Amino acid sequence: MLDHTDMRILEELSKNSRITMKELGEKVHLTGQAAATRVAKLEDNGVIEGYTIKMNQEKLGCLxxxxxxxxxxxxxxxxxxxxxxxxxxxxxxxxxxxxxxxxxxxxxxxxxxxxxxxxxxxxxxxxxxxxxxxxx
The missing domain is CATH 3.30.70.920 (Lrp/AsnC effector binding domain/regulation of amino acid metabolism (RAM) domain)
Incomplete structure (x- = not known):
């Protein structure tokens, strides 16, 4: 079961999946190590399936x-x-x-x-x- 902190972690990672664990921890009121542990648990449980990039289609010429x-x-x-x-x-x-x-x-x-x-x-x-x- 996901708690409020897990949901905040997912929200922050969906905004910027390249954020450092230290920055993520600061945003969700945890240490960087505690945030990293939570992210690893979310990955292990299949809640986080992967990370991706979002491309700007217009800048790629697809208007x-x-x-x-x-x-x-x-x-x-x-x-x-x-x-x-x-x-x-x-x-x-x-x-x-x-x-x-x-x-x-x-x-x-x-x-x-x-x-x-x-x-x-x-x-x-x-x-x-x-x-x-x-x-x-």
């Missing part, structure tokens, strides 16, 4: 943010999933969903030409409905 509802053409999704694996550079997330559609893709594209080619290739695997994100 078009799109959500794409996927409607597969058959009950077998293997060809669609293979296509998605080959398109990793554009796909941020591929969610299997219930309701309207089978999957929901979150994608970033550098241009409308690249988006159009992606959609043409996608249409060989599944039908789709495209939504362009204007702002966050």
């Amino acid at each position: 078009i943010h799109a959500m794409i509802n996927i409607y597969t053409k058959s009950p077998h999704h293997d060809s669609y999933l293979s296509f998605i694996k080959a398109q990793k550079s554009f796909i941020l997330n591929n969610y299997k969903i219930s309701g309207d559609g089978c999957y929901l893709l979150e994608c970033k594209f550098p241009s409308y030409e690249v988006l159009n080619q992606f959609l043409e290739d996608l249409n060989q695997q599944a039908n789709y409905k495209l939504t362009i994100i204007i702002s966050k």
Whole structure:
């Protein structure tokens, strides 16, 4: 069971996972060693599964943010999933969903030409409905 201090540690690590244990300890009112011990316990218990980076897609040249509802053409999704694996550079997330559609893709594209080619290739695997994100 997580206590208040564990939750604060998770909150601070989600803001900055590169924080030193000394700084983390100061923020949650522990020593650096005590904070490190708590983090290790959270890792060992599987609460913390890993650390990652968040990339700025716009600075990487991907200015078009799109959500794409996927409607597969058959009950077998293997060809669609293979296509998605080959398109990793554009796909941020591929969610299997219930309701309207089978999957929901979150994608970033550098241009409308690249988006159009992606959609043409996608249409060989599944039908789709495209939504362009204007702002966050």
